Amino acid sequence: MDLTNTVGRALAPEREHSVSEADVDKAYVEKVQAGHVGAYDFLVQKYRARLYSMVYHLCGNREDAADLTQDAFIKAFQSIGRFRGKSAFYTWLHRIALNHTLSFLKKNRRRRFFSFENIEEEASSSEIFETLASKLQTERPLLMNELQERLNDSLQKLSEKHRAVVVLHEIEGLDHKEISEITGSTVGTVRSRLHYAKQQLQADLKQYIS
Template sequence: MIQIDDQDILRLIRKPETKNRGFRILIEQYQRRIYQVIRRMVLIHEDADDLTQNTFIKAYRHLDKFREDSGLYTWIYRIAVNETLSFLEKKKKRFFFSVDDHQEKLESYIDQPGSLDGNEIEKKLAKALLTLPEKQRLVFHLKYQEEMTYEQMAEVTGTSIGALKASYHHAVKKIEESLKSE
């Protein structure tokens, strides 16, 4: 697929006669990456699919508020992260999950055949990630899997660079401990 510049997408979106085409291009360009981000956080395909759709609906409704002080992907990514964290929090409250019950349910999902692509090491890492608080899991994902800089992470999460570095450090230590105990 040909990558289209954010400015070109925004020009299309801002004209009433090309708004829908511009938004369709925006979705085609970023949907897969946004889905992957969400899927790593929620694990379950159906939830990730719904959250991806909600993310783009929210982006569509609020495009007029996009200030262009960040890239479109960063802005949509921030929406996706906020939607996902809200979803996870609501899910815990709605089903009265204790943290341990929720983790146990997700671990059993990881063990189901076909739930995740990959080998045993990836499954162990996925389980180790479940032991982290959501914020640390997000920071680890952004740094390790998305290869974002701390500056990019600060822009996406609205968190200071120092706090992000501390969260990442704690996440790595917890993951190491979890993998060693396996």
């Protein structure tokens, strides 16, 4: 599947700068639809981290998240022939991953265990972290682990739909409109879910919030 580079070179760099991200994606999607399987690699490389991050924060388990992300890419690949470009590829891909993850979480409600990714060094030296460390008078590594677990616990206490909105907005940084397209709900519903979810999180994490 080394056609990625070939396809990448096929798109002139100057054109790539002038067109939107969605247009670039569309060009690659069309390549895949025309039978250039390797072009799909470009899309995988581009979105794997974002997609994995969403799935990981939804399920709180890195192994499951890796499997579910791969499933989502495979599902998208299998049905890419039916993708008509009514929404951005990014939105379509995220919708597939979200629905697949939510259905997995429903099926495996009782069998839940968590495994965490490492927190990047930059975060541990961030201002927020320093504030928390001084406030709680805890050593950094301990605080980091504790915080990671508490945040995960609090997120898991939310319903799947509320968790999805929080993850997409607060962690992935998507706007309300994008979230409404991915979740298939109205912008109003997204806002309301976000508001409710934040209230719950605030109550649950009050010892860290000043």
